[in-house]
Amino acid sequence: MSTGVGSPARGDSPRPARGFLACACFHTDNLFLRRYGLHVSYRDEPQLRRDYGLVLGDHGCRSDEDFNAVLEEIQKEVQRRKQLDHQSMARKAIISQCYKPKHPEVYVLQDSFLAPEFLETVKYCKSQDADLQGLVRRIDSISDKRIYRLPVFSEEFCRVFIEELENFEQSEMPKGRPNTMNNYGVLLNELGLYEAFITPLREKYLQPITSLLYPDCGGGSLDSHKAFIVKYSLHEDLDLSSHYDNAEVTLNVSLGKEFTEGNLYFGDLRQAPTPVPKYVEIEHVVSQGLLHQGGQIHGALPVASGERWNLIVWMRSSAVRNQLCPMCNKKPELVDAEGFGDGFTRSPEGDMPKTVDLCSLI
Numbered sequence: 056m057s058t059g060v061g062s063p064a065r066g067d068s069p070r071p072a073r074g075f076l077a078c079a080c081f082h083t084d085n086l087f088l089r090r091y092g093l094h095v096s097y098r099d100e101p102q103l104r105r106d107y108g109l110v111l112g113d114h115g116c117r118s119d120e121d122f123n124a125v126l127e128e129i130q131k132e133v134q135r136r137k138q139l140d141h142q143s144m145a146r147k148a149i150i151s152q153c154y155k156p157k158h159p160e161v162y163v164l165q166d167s168f169l170a171p172e173f174l175e176t177v178k179y180c181k182s183q184d185a186d187l188q189g190l191v192r193r194i195d196s197i198s199d200k201r202i203y204r205l206p207v208f209s210e211e212f213c214r215v216f217i218e219e220l221e222n223f224e225q226s227e228m229p230k231g232r233p234n235t236m237n238n239y240g241v242l243l244n245e246l247g248l249y250e251a252f253i254t255p256l257r258e259k260y261l262q263p264i265t266s267l268l269y270p271d272c273g274g275g276s277l278d279s280h281k282a283f284i285v286k287y288s289l290h291e292d293l294d295l296s297s298h299y300d301n302a303e304v305t306l307n308v309s310l311g312k313e314f315t316e317g318n319l320y321f322g323d324l325r326q327a328p329t330p331v332p333k334y335v336e337i338e339h340v341v342s343q344g345l346l347h348q349g350g351q352i353h354g355a356l357p358v359a360s361g362e363r364w365n366l367i368v369w370m371r372s373s374a375v376r377n378q379l380c381p382m383c384n385k386k387p388e389l390v391d392a393e394g395f396g397d398g399f400t401r402s403p404e405g406d407m408p409k410t411v412d413l414c415s416l417i
């Protein structure tokens with residue numbers, strides 16, 4: 056693919072992420088029990104029995120042996136999380152020194168990677184007379200849950216990008232996995248794709264759009280992200296359990312390859328659960344992206360054939376999350392972290408700028 060540029064400075068950081076932090080709840084909350092498809096919080100064994108004994112029993116965790124297996128899974132996951140930052144930085148360093156990309160050009164975002172309609176939409180959003188109605192006329196509003204579909208990349212870029220990701224998968228490089236729920240995929244930070252690809256994608260192209268779509272939940276003040284690739288196939292992960300993202304706004308772009316089924320489903324906002332949520336099912340269309348609020352509960356149905364690769368960008372607004380951690384729903388207890396951490400910052404008073412409206416967080 057021709058991009059009109061020479062070799063990119065892969066991994067170079069024009070503006071290193073500074074001052075971003077995590078919330079201490081990362082070590083205690085939202086621990087996923089794969090066997091039972093449940094998220095739990097964990098302080099100690101009596102608390103786990105007290106808070107989750109009944110629900111675990113309902114999900115089939117009945118014997119002491121079952122419960123001990125749960126405890127072991129939790130303790131292993133907490134340990135993994137404690138070492139995560141350090142191990143991730145070590146892998147990133149090895150990859151930047153030793154990995155030989157097949158398509159070095161994909162590491163620096165170019166307009167030619169993007170769908171012409173996407174560029175038009177961004178241009179409109181940056182214009183003086185842009186408003187929500189005008190934007191929604193240009194993109195596909197596919198649900199009253201404020202979920203939108205829009206073309207993002209060219210099909211050619213998706214093909215070349217997957218080739219690059221496969222080249223990395225097949226390499227000897229150390230690999231981290233996106234999260235506890237996705238066992239296959241690629242952490243784009245470790246591959247050196249943040250600096251010249253994901254950060255400009257968020258700042259220059261996505262933020263003008265999200266500012267109009269989600270002004271009430273940080274869409275205008277997104278200042279960090281976590282970006283990764285998820286991959287599903289019949290002999291790897293098939294589907295994804297219901298969850299909400301550690302994000303204010305999420306972009307999910309279908310990259311390919313060929314697959315059937317694997318639709319996403321969306322329910323309530325985590326901030327506004329209803330007794331009987333109404334779900335909406337949404338198909339993935341290769342090269343198109345879905346924008347949704349991170350707090351919109353969602354999951355993915357099993358693929359029936361082929362391979363499904365998607366780019367996920369969890370975009371964060373420190374102005375919003377500094378007030379309330381979306382994972383523990385409390386004022387964040389800030390702890391040091393590498394890179395963008397979980398998108399929190401230490402502001403002098405911890406106060407929200409007056410321009411950001413918090414209504415969706417109530």
Ligand SMILES: O=C(O)CCC(=O)C(=O)O
Nearest residue numbers: 285295300307355365367
């Ligand atoms: O499988 C997908 O397309 C959705 C993935 C997702 O929701 C996530 O990783 O947060």
Ligand SMILES: [Fe+2]
Nearest residue numbers: 298299300353
């Ligand atoms: Fe998600």
